[in-house]
Amino acid sequence: MTGGKLYSIACQLAKEAGWEFGGQIAGHLMGDFPHERILKDKSALYITGGNSEQMRSLNAKGQKRHWILEIHLVDRERQIDSFYEQLLTVS
Numbered sequence: 538m539t540g541g542k543l544y545s546i547a548c549q550l551a552k553e554a555g556w557e558f559g560g561q562i563a564g565h566l567m568g569d570f571p572h573e574r575i576l577k578d579k580s581a582l583y584i585t586g587g588n589s590e591q592m593r594s595l596n597a598k599g600q601k602r603h604w605i606l607e608i609h610l611v612d613r614e615r616q617i618d619s620f621y622e623q624l625l626t627v628s
Contacts, residue, residue, distance in 0.1 A: 538549070538628070540581065540588030547584075551610055557607035559587060559618055564625065567603045594626040 544563045552560040564584035581590040584604065596602050606625040611618040 538592050540584045540590060540592055541586050543584050543592065544586050544588070547608060551608075554610075556610040556612060559611035559620075562606065563608060564604050564606040566604060567624075 540619060548558040555586040562583045562585045566582050568582075580588045584592075585604070592602075594602065604625040604627065606621075606623045608621040609618065610620075
């Protein structure tokens, strides 16, 4: 599974359930780095469109990586939204 594929799935499932997916990302790697905006050369750090990296890839030290899953659903007509966040460990 790539970050781009998971983002696509999140957007599609939101749409099927009658919601709009509300963000540019559906999550990010755990770690200390700013994630206010996605730079093209940093998309591998995010669950987002265009990320073709395998999520279960090991980090530079050969360790398993851990992700934060972020789901933001929006209903603009009713002016409501919801946000869900969870640790996602890919095995």
